[in-house]
Amino acid sequence: MDPQSTIILGKAIGAGLAMIGAAGGGIGIGLAVGGAVQAMGRNPDHTPTIQTNMILGVAFAEAVAIYALVVSLIILFVLS
Amino acid sequence: MNSFWNGKRRFVALLMFLAGVFVALEVPPVIPFIQLPGEKFPEGFDIPFTGIRWTNTMVGSVIVWVVLLLFVVYVSRRRPKDGNEAPPGGFYYLFEVLFEGLMGFVGGIAGGRHFRVIFNMFMTIFLVVLMANWMELVPGVDTIGFIHPHVKEKYDAEKDEYKLVTTDGYEIYQGFLGISYVNGQCNWISPADEAAADEAALASADAARLAAMDEQAVKAAYARYQAAHNGHGDEHAAETTAEADEASAAYDEVLAARVAEKQARADRGCHTGVATAPWQDGYEPYDKTKAKGISLHPDPSSEEAKLVPWVVLPFVRVPSTDLNMTLTIALISFVMIQYIGFKALGIGYLTKFFNFGTLFKSPLGGIDVAVGLLELIGDFAKILSFSFRLLGNIFAGSILLFVMSFLIPILPWPFFILEFFVGVIQALVFALLTAIFMNLATISHHHDDDHDHDEAH
Numbered sequence: 001m002d003p004q005s006t007i008i009l010g011k012a013i014g015a016g017l018a019m020i021g022a023a024g025g026g027i028g029i030g031l032a033v034g035g036a037v038q039a040m041g042r043n044p045d046h047t048p049t050i051q052t053n054m055i056l057g058v059a060f061a062e063a064v065a066i067y068a069l070v071v072s073l074i075i076l077f078v079l080s
Numbered sequence: 081m082n083s084f085w086n087g088k089r090r091f092v093a094l095l096m097f098l099a100g101v102f103v104a105l106e107v108p109p110v111i112p113f114i115q116l117p118g119e120k121f122p123e124g125f126d127i128p129f130t131g132i133r134w135t136n137t138m139v140g141s142v143i144v145w146v147v148l149l150l151f152v153v154y155v156s157r158r159r160p161k162d163g164n165e166a167p168p169g170g171f172y173y174l175f176e177v178l179f180e181g182l183m184g185f186v187g188g189i190a191g192g193r194h195f196r197v198i199f200n201m202f203m204t205i206f207l208v209v210l211m212a213n214w215m216e217l218v219p220g221v222d223t224i225g226f227i228h229p230h231v232k233e234k235y236d237a238e239k240d241e242y243k244l245v246t247t248d249g250y251e252i253y254q255g256f257l258g259i260s261y262v263n264g265q266c267n268w269i270s271p272a273d274e275a276a277a278d279e280a281a282l283a284s285a286d287a288a289r290l291a292a293m294d295e296q297a298v299k300a301a302y303a304r305y306q307a308a309h310n311g312h313g314d315e316h317a318a319e320t321t322a323e324a325d326e327a328s329a330a331y332d333e334v335l336a337a338r339v340a341e342k343q344a345r346a347d348r349g350c351h352t353g354v355a356t357a358p359w360q361d362g363y364e365p366y367d368k369t370k371a372k373g374i375s376l377h378p379d380p381s382s383e384e385a386k387l388v389p390w391v392v393l394p395f396v397r398v399p400s401t402d403l404n405m406t407l408t409i410a411l412i413s414f415v416m417i418q419y420i421g422f423k424a425l426g427i428g429y430l431t432k433f434f435n436f437g438t439l440f441k442s443p444l445g446g447i448d449v450a451v452g453l454l455e456l457i458g459d460f461a462k463i464l465s466f467s468f469r470l471l472g473n474i475f476a477g478s479i480l481l482f483v484m485s486f487l488i489p490i491l492p493w494p495f496f497i498l499e500f501f502v503g504v505i506q507a508l509v510f511a512l513l514t515a516i517f518m519n520l521a522t523i524s525h526h527h528d529d530d531h532d533h534d535e536a537h
Contacts, residue, residue, distance in 0.1 A: 048188070049188070052185075052188070052189065052512075055505070055508070055509065055512070056509075056512065056513070056516065059469070059509040059512075059513065062469070063465045063468070063469045066468055066469050066472035066473060067465075067468055067472070069472045069476055070468050070471065070472045073116060073472070073475060073476070074116065076114075077114050077115060077116045078116050078117070
């Protein structure tokens with residue numbers, strides 16, 4: 001295989017592996033939103049508070065997935 | 081709003097759809113050449129008095145600031161001087177709804193002694209990031225720009241000379257309204273690569289011929305030829321000819337595949353690096369010395385333009401897709417968090433990080449020290465998480481828009497709606513986290529009266 005193809009192959013596999021990290025963020029967001037929706041269902045009066053905290057929690061969980069995304073974007077578009 | 085879309089005005093949507101179809105047919109969509117860092121403008125586009133070249137994300141941020149400034153001027157001029165004046169209406173109402181809604185929202189989270197500082201910071205960051213994020217929805221951003229050749233000067237240490245290196249890109253054509261377009265149907269292939277592919281096709285055709293007529297078959301054919309000459313009938317001679325035909329058919333078949341490939345490219349209006357192939361008449365091998373003579377900015381309509389790949393360098397790019405912008409806002413937010421911490425708690429704010437007070441007093445004092453150091457690291461990690469969260473979301477969003485506009489050029493609207501909401505949520509998260517961290521910094525680590533004061537609100 002010529003070097004150019006090897007580089008592309010390595011980049012593609014690396015970027016794909018880096019995105020495995022997004023799974024954790026997905027699980028985290030699912031748990032947070034699931035919990036928040038249950039809480040809102042039981043306690044509709046407190047919806048604004050719950051929503052704010054949910055968005056915060058989701059943002060924190062998402063940040064980890066976004067790190068994985070940034071790493072894979074850097075592998076794809078910056079490494080050469 | 082509803083009455084506007086009733087009746088005859090529905091044709092606007094149809095017109096937009098038809099315009100989409102027309103443009104998609106006239107100018108085939110292109111997957112842009114994606115780059116993470118902000119792209120530098122060509123030479124001669126310096127920021128005055130600095131010597132720094134403009135990048136397209138900088139232009140984006142300048143537009144954001146100008147729009148926000150106009151917004152501020154408008155709102156402060158329209159603001160009623162006293163309560164009895166008639167409200168000015170229009171766009172002003174939107175601002176009031178936004179302002180009052182967010183004021184209540186932040187008041188519920190950080191409504192304490194430092195509410196004014198925190199809310200100013202919240203609103204500034206929210207508006208800046210929101211404007212920056214929404215820029216990706218504006219037509220022309222990321223798509224209209226300089227068409228420039230994607231060549232780089234690279235220093236070759238062995239030969240002590242500079243040479244031009246070509247990378248990926250597209251071919252260009254002069255199309256609709258005489259504008260130069262990047263041709264999304266034609267990935268650029270360098271003439272050298274094209275010549276190499278021709279040679280490879282020739283070599284594999286030769287191999288196919290040899291396989292069809294391998295050595296043993298040649299010997300057998302020769303034997304039959306001898307036998308035929310010795311007087312026994314013409315049947316064997318015919319067989320030999322058939323075998324030779326088979327070999328040449330195999331040769332032609334392999335070459336035909338390559339010819340078809342080149343023809344398909346030519347049919348799409350693309351150039352092929354060499355006009356003819358080695359097996360055709362008038363073969364001209366690609367002249368390597370030509371590549372050295374290519375200027376960095378050839379005229380798009382010249383013959384030279386066919387020798388280099390072209391990409392679009394947009395005039396304006398979404399500022400939040402550049403780490404410089406997100407990192408700057410993250411640093412400002414970090415500094416403000418520390419500032420308000422010191423302002424509220426004085427020098428005692430540092431005990432949050434260097435908590436040696438309980439080290440020799442309580443058996444668990446060591447844990448307090450470790451927790452303080454963790455908080456210190458965590459505070460610096462905020463810079464990283466703030467900047468990367470915004471960058472990752474918006475950069476991924478704009479790539480999503482590129483790809484969807486390429487795949488379904490006439491109906492990418494749902495993804496624009498998605499990005500509209502992602503822009504709001506990311507701006508809100510950025511500003512909200514800043515507000516919350518600022519509020520946390522004002523609360524003392526020890527449960528003293530300052531804490532109770534905040535609780536009272």
